[in-house]
Amino acid sequence: MVELAQEKYRQLEEFMAGVKQGPRPESNLIAILHKAQELFGYLDREMMDKISVEMKIPSAHIWGVATFYHYFRLTPPGRHTVSVCMGTACYVKGAQQVLDAIRNELKVELGETTEDRVFSLQEARCLGACGLAPVVMIDEKIYGGLDSRKVIELLRGYRKKAGQALVQG
Amino acid sequence: MNNNVTPDYIITICDGPSCIHKKSKELKESVTAQLKRFGLLDKTRIILSGCLGMCAKGPVMIINPGYTIYAGFNIIDVPEIIEEHLVKKTQVSRLVVQEDNLYNRFYRVFGDVNFFGKQMRIALRNCGIIDPESIDDYLSVRGYEALAKVLSDMQPQDVVQELKKCGLRGRGGAGFPTGLKWSLTAEQPGPEKFVICNADEGDPGAFMDRSAIEGDPHTVIEGMVIGGYAIGASKGIVYIRAEYPLAIKRLEKAIADARAEGLLGANILDSGFSFDLEIRLGAGAFVCGEETALIQSIEGRRGMPRPRPPYPSVKGLFGKPTLINNVETWANIPVIILDGASWFSSVGTEKSKGTKVFALAGNVVNTGLVEVPMGTTLREIIYDIGGGIPDGKQFKAVQTGGPSGGCMPEQYLDTPVDYESLQQAGSIMGSGGMIVMDEGACMVNIARFFLEFTQNESCGKCTPCREGTKRMLEILTRITEGKGEAEDIDKLERLGRMIKKASLCGLGQSAPNPVLSTIANFREEYEEHVRDKKCRAGVCTALLSYTINEKCVGCGACKRVCPTAAISGAVKQRHVIDPAKCVRCGKCMETCKFNAIVRG
Numbered sequence: 001m002v003e004l005a006q007e008k009y010r011q012l013e014e015f016m017a018g019v020k021q022g023p024r025p026e027s028n029l030i031a032i033l034h035k036a037q038e039l040f041g042y043l044d045r046e047m048m049d050k051i052s053v054e055m056k057i058p059s060a061h062i063w064g065v066a067t068f069y070h071y072f073r074l075t076p077p078g079r080h081t082v083s084v085c086m087g088t089a090c091y092v093k094g095a096q097q098v099l100d101a102i103r104n105e106l107k108v109e110l111g112e113t114t115e116d117r118v119f120s121l122q123e124a125r126c127l128g129a130c131g132l133a134p135v136v137m138i139d140e141k142i143y144g145g146l147d148s149r150k151v152i153e154l155l156r157g158y159r160k161k162a163g164q165a166l167v168q169g
Numbered sequence: 170m171n172n173n174v175t176p177d178y179i180i181t182i183c184d185g186p187s188c189i190h191k192k193s194k195e196l197k198e199s200v201t202a203q204l205k206r207f208g209l210l211d212k213t214r215i216i217l218s219g220c221l222g223m224c225a226k227g228p229v230m231i232i233n234p235g236y237t238i239y240a241g242f243n244i245i246d247v248p249e250i251i252e253e254h255l256v257k258k259t260q261v262s263r264l265v266v267q268e269d270n271l272y273n274r275f276y277r278v279f280g281d282v283n284f285f286g287k288q289m290r291i292a293l294r295n296c297g298i299i300d301p302e303s304i305d306d307y308l309s310v311r312g313y314e315a316l317a318k319v320l321s322d323m324q325p326q327d328v329v330q331e332l333k334k335c336g337l338r339g340r341g342g343a344g345f346p347t348g349l350k351w352s353l354t355a356e357q358p359g360p361e362k363f364v365i366c367n368a369d370e371g372d373p374g375a376f377m378d379r380s381a382i383e384g385d386p387h388t389v390i391e392g393m394v395i396g397g398y399a400i401g402a403s404k405g406i407v408y409i410r411a412e413y414p415l416a417i418k419r420l421e422k423a424i425a426d427a428r429a430e431g432l433l434g435a436n437i438l439d440s441g442f443s444f445d446l447e448i449r450l451g452a453g454a455f456v457c458g459e460e461t462a463l464i465q466s467i468e469g470r471r472g473m474p475r476p477r478p479p480y481p482s483v484k485g486l487f488g489k490p491t492l493i494n495n496v497e498t499w500a501n502i503p504v505i506i507l508d509g510a511s512w513f514s515s516v517g518t519e520k521s522k523g524t525k526v527f528a529l530a531g532n533v534v535n536t537g538l539v540e541v542p543m544g545t546t547l548r549e550i551i552y553d554i555g556g557g558i559p560d561g562k563q564f565k566a567v568q569t570g571g572p573s574g575g576c577m578p579e580q581y582l583d584t585p586v587d588y589e590s591l592q593q594a595g596s597i598m599g600s601g602g603m604i605v606m607d608e609g610a611c612m613v614n615i616a617r618f619f620l621e622f623t624q625n626e627s628c629g630k631c632t633p634c635r636e637g638t639k640r641m642l643e644i645l646t647r648i649t650e651g652k653g654e655a656e657d658i659d660k661l662e663r664l665g666r667m668i669k670k671a672s673l674c675g676l677g678q679s680a681p682n683p684v685l686s687t688i689a690n691f692r693e694e695y696e697e698h699v700r701d702k703k704c705r706a707g708v709c710t711a712l713l714s715y716t717i718n719e720k721c722v723g724c725g726a727c728k729r730v731c732p733t734a735a736i737s738g739a740v741k742q743r744h745v746i747d748p749a750k751c752v753r754c755g756k757c758m759e760t761c762k763f764n765a766i767v768r769g
Contacts, residue, residue, distance in 0.1 A: 024487065029469035030452055034411060061470075068471040068628075069452030071411055088374030088568065088604045089530035091618055124412070125455070125622075126373045130530035131187040131224030131537060142190040 008039040009050070016054050026057055029065055033072055042073045078113040078120040079162055082106075082155070083137040087126030090134040094147065098134050099123070101148035105155055118162045119155070177212040178255060183229040183297065185220025185380060185538075189415075191228040192244060193217065199244050200230075203251040213255075216306075219384015221297035224537040226266065238266040287553050289516070290540045291524045292340075292500040296384030301419050304426040307387040313432050315503035319395050320440040328399035328506070329355050335510035336522035341367060341458070341495035342570065342599045343675065344521070344588040350492065353482040355400040357490035362402035364393050365486065365493040367463060368409035368416070371455040372571030373622060375602035377526040378496035380538050382409070382416040385500070386423035390446060392499035394433065395506060397444040400492050404445060408463055411450040420448060455572075455626035458600075459674045460493045462628065473628045474674035495600065497526055517543030521587035531568075531604040534559050541586065548582040551605055562607040566690070570599025572619045572626075573679030575686025576612060595686040597679070611708035612691040613698050617645040619683035623676060634677030637668040641684060649709040653699035662688060710753045713768055717744050720765035727757035727766065 015035045019028040032055065036047055043066050052059040066072045084099045106114050106121060113120040129135050132144025136151060143154060180200060184193045197217055204210040223229050226240040232254055239250055242264045253261050290296075299306035307313070319328055333348030354362065366389060370378040382389060393405045409417055424446050427433040435443045449467050456462045457472040464486050466472035485491025501523060505513045514522045521543040527550065530536045534556030541550060547567055551557065558564050566576040575596035577584065584594045591598050606615065624638040641664050644657050665681030672678045688695055697703045704712040717727075723741040735751040738744030746757070746766075758766040 024468075027467065027469040027487075030466065031450060034450055034452070057469075064471055065469070069454050071451075071453035086373065086622075088571070088602065088618070089536070091373075092531045092604060092606060092610060092615075125371065125453075126375065127186075127412075129187050129190055129224075130374060130376065130528065131227065132190060133530070133536075144190060 012036055012039055012047075012051075013054065016051070020055075026055060029055070029057060029062065030069070033062075033066055037072060042076050044074070075113065076117075078117045080118060080138055080158055081120045081122065083122050083124040083127070085125075085127045085129070085133070085135040085137070086123045087130065087133075089126075089130035093133040095134040097148050098136065098146050098151050101151055102136075102155065105152050118159055176214040178209070179214045179216065179233040181216045181218045181221075181231040181233070181297070183219075183221040183223070183227065184217040185222075185224065185227075185297075185383065186376060186415075187224035188220075188227040188229060193228055195244055196228055196230065196247065199247040200251065203248050204255075206248075207251065207256050209251075209255055216300040217302075218298065219296040219301050220380040220538055222293075222538040223266075223535070225535050239264050240266045287541060287545060287549050288539055289524050289542045291504050291513075291516075292388075292497045292526055293381060293384065293538070293540050294504065295388065296380060296538075299385065301384055301386055302422055304387060304423070304430060307385070311507060312387055312503075313391055313427075315506035316391050316394055316432065317438060319398055319506055320438055320442060325355065325399045325401060328395065331505065331510045332399070332502075335505045335513040336517075336520075337498065337501055337505065337513065338521060338588065339495060340497035340501070340525065340600070342573065342597060344598060347494065347498055350482060350494070351396065351399055353480070354490050354492040357483060359401050359490075361404075361487075361489045362400055363486045363489055363491040364397045364400065364402045364405040365463070365467070365491060366393055366405070366407040366409075366499055367458065367460070367493055367495045368407055368413075369451045369458045369463060370410060370413075370496075370600065371458050371626075372573075372600055372602045374530050374604050375528045375571060375600055377528050377538065377601040379410075379413050379416050380528075381496050381500055381526070382413070383419055386416075386420045387427065388500045388503060389420075389496055390423055390427055390433065392494075392502035393446065394437065394444050395502050396492055396494070396499070398442055400490070402492065403443050405447070406467060406486070407446060407448050408451060408457070408467055409448060411452055417448065417450070424448070454628070455622075456628045456674070456676050459676060462674065463493070464491065471628070473630045474676075476673060497601070518585060518587045520589055525586060525598065525601060527569075527601045527603040529555050529603050529605070532558055532562065532607040532609070533605040543587045544585045546583050546585050547577070550586070550603065551582070555605065558605065558607050560607075562609065564605070565608050565610055566606045566612065566615075568596070568604040568606065568615070568683075569602065570597040570679075570682070571602040572623045573597060573675070573682055574599045574602075575682050576606070576615065576690060577686070578690045595682075595689055597682070609706055609708070611649075611704050611706035612687040612694050613645065613649055613704070614706075614708045616684045616687045617642070617649055620645060620680065623680040627676065627680070631671075631673040631677060633668045633671040634673070634680060637664055637672075638677070638680050640664060641668070641681065645684065648695065648698050649704075650711045651698075651702045651709070653702075655699065657699055658688060658692070658695050661685075707768055710755075713753045713755075714748060715746050715751060715753065715755070715757060716767055716769065717746060717765055718767055719743065720763045722763055722765075724762075726760050726762070730756045730760045732756065 019025050048062045086095050106119050108114050108121050134146055135144045182193055182197050204213050221229050230239045250261050253259050329352045332351050337347040338344040368378050451457050454472045457466045459474045460481050462472040462474040481491040517523050524540050524542050526540045529539055539554050566578050568576045577594050581594040584590050588598050620642050624642045627634045629635045665685045668681050669678050702712050721743040728736040733750050733752050735747045736744050
């Protein structure tokens, strides 16, 4: 586990070293945060401090940027990320009801992770699949034409699989 | 197959966002396997193309020659299609898209003539036609010819003049004359200048830029190199949403391919002109679509707008003169150079030239991507191209411009699509989102939806936008919850006008538009919410009431599903709902087999 984290830090450091070769390295802060999130799944204070030292950018500035953009998450994500599309087309076709059903089923609010760490719930602005509205994306997979009943069935299926994976270790 | 041999067949499989979810990749594998089975693989070229615009019918596959369009089929149908079509030379007619709609017509003639039905494709001319990952494909449709022409025959000022003459206006929404923007940036002293492509498409319900880049990334690159030459910049940046991984991947590949062919980098085509491109990712902030906020974001800061002037053309990225245009604007440039400014300005209306791409969505039969000449009416787009409203429902309103635009009711359906006319109708052109709503949509709720979005995305820098949108949202929420007060509508109007006038950037200046336009056009609906506590569309749950009528047989099914035990009544007798306990979830209505529960 520790080795894995070290390896990831090494990759991040390598990325920052690459950036520093080019002009205006500090302008790449958002790219660095993208890389860090890609490696670790989220951004935490310790990591931001490391970036701060390496890039000579104040920690406060990095924190400001990380909290400004919705794409960056500051808490560890669950096993599956459920993104409910709240684009206009989905909204017109009942995305709110789908979202309410998910909230009820998982007992979490937007931006939160379930207690068992199986699901993180978030909203997406538009997944670009308006033809299939309303749409929910679980990890990288899109499910279209949903209603509150179908989405609950879908989540239960995922939860069952996650439970089995956990038992098998 | 070998690219030097002319193939007997070309099979184009749509790989647009909707079709990807319908397994376009697996389809391609299946088609390949079937072709192998019949020994046709060497004679056929398979293209995974960008969005063909038929999202509602996906997956979509076109077999050429013959322009036969197969749509809405399953992977198990592939063996049958290949065998019938390519071996037995017939068609699987149940899966072929029939002739009588507009979608068909333009694919048939696409590439030969400029007109197909009511659509006209300039920015999206290659989307769905070429393989977006092949630079050879792009070159075969006169790709990079405009760049060659510019570098060999034209001085930078000639290019700017051509742009001024053609009348192109910014496609990001505001409609600023592109030629003027170019000449203002070109006039500034160098040596360091920048060219930026704004691909931070943030409007909910809009996917034009995504489809344009996924379908034809080289067009954007070519446009940007021409822009760099015209204004004297040697560096370009594409600022694109991180949420569009496929578009990013294709753009990266296109940039690498263009570099390898000497179309990007040092000394392009031996002209002595050097220009290179870089991709920067956004991170999910709507306000970064505003040009000064976008520049802040590229510099590695919070994306907050700053007052203008100075405009980016004078003081932009890293304090240097910067030319920012939207994806669709860039995609138009090669056509303007090759076909000429006078041809381009012959398309469209007096003040709005060329075409506009719209992402048609909502309660309309053919959801998808359309490109129409300026001046086409909303009615033509919704009914002729879009196929009208599904399920026999009534049209209620059309929304353009996303969270910055407005809702237009039926009397505006004959409004021609151009910057001025849409503004007069109380909306804006915007970047191209077009949402159609039927009678089931509540206008107060839609206004609340958009305002919730802008409120959430407000960067917080200026007070009118930060505080004003919050107060407006509170009032709207109150109205939809049945707690509206008599003076609320006037308050919303007053506050909205103030926010428009006093906000720093385009986000705040346009945020009240959805509210103001729905009040202007659907005032009686607001009044019903406030005065009568009624929502005629049946959307605002707090304003609904459920009652049981004489059709009730007393089966007790509703009583069992009611989560709050609001229903009472003896067996075989008419039940009643206690409105004080009822939470208006509607479960009883879904459960009742006798249509005995009515919503009012």
